Amino acid sequence: xxxxxxxxxxxxxxxxxxxxxxxxxxxxxxxxxxxxxxxxxxxxxxxxxxxxxxxxxxxxxxxxxxxxxxxxxxxxxxxxxxxx
Numbered sequence: 001x002x003x004x005x006x007x008x009x010x011x012x013x014x015x016x017x018x019x020x021x022x023x024x025x026x027x028x029x030x031x032x033x034x035x036x037x038x039x040x041x042x043x044x045x046x047x048x049x050x051x052x053x054x055x056x057x058x059x060x061x062x063x064x065x066x067x068x069x070x071x072x073x074x075x076x077x078x079x080x081x082x083x084x
Contacts, residue, residue, distance in 0.1 A: 006076045018073040019059060023052050031078045034058060038071030051077050 007028075009016040016026075018034055032054065034045040044067045047054050055075065058064045067073060 006078055008076065015074040015076055018055065018064075018075050019068070021075075023055055026052050026055065026077065028077060032075055034064065034073060034075045036067045036071040036073055041071065042067075044073065 008014055009021055028051050031048045032051055033043060035041055035043045044064060
């Protein structure tokens with residue numbers, strides 16, 4: 001079985017805010033999901049690669065940023081993978 005751990009910001013169940021998180025602390029290659037926290041919440045983008053580079057680009061992308069009017073833009077990255 002493979003277990004994927006989603007990296008969160010801070011302690012507890014806090015998802016990372018796309019527009020304000022310090023991306024210098026995000027140092028991984030892998031997959032990520034961006035969504036807006038509206039009602040209902042919806043996925044905006046799923047991607048892969050250098051997480052810092054990709055999220056930096058998405059912060060300036062009008063096609064991503066237009067969704068912030070529906071709710072805070074959040075993201076999660078999958079980084080910890082364990083086979084067992």
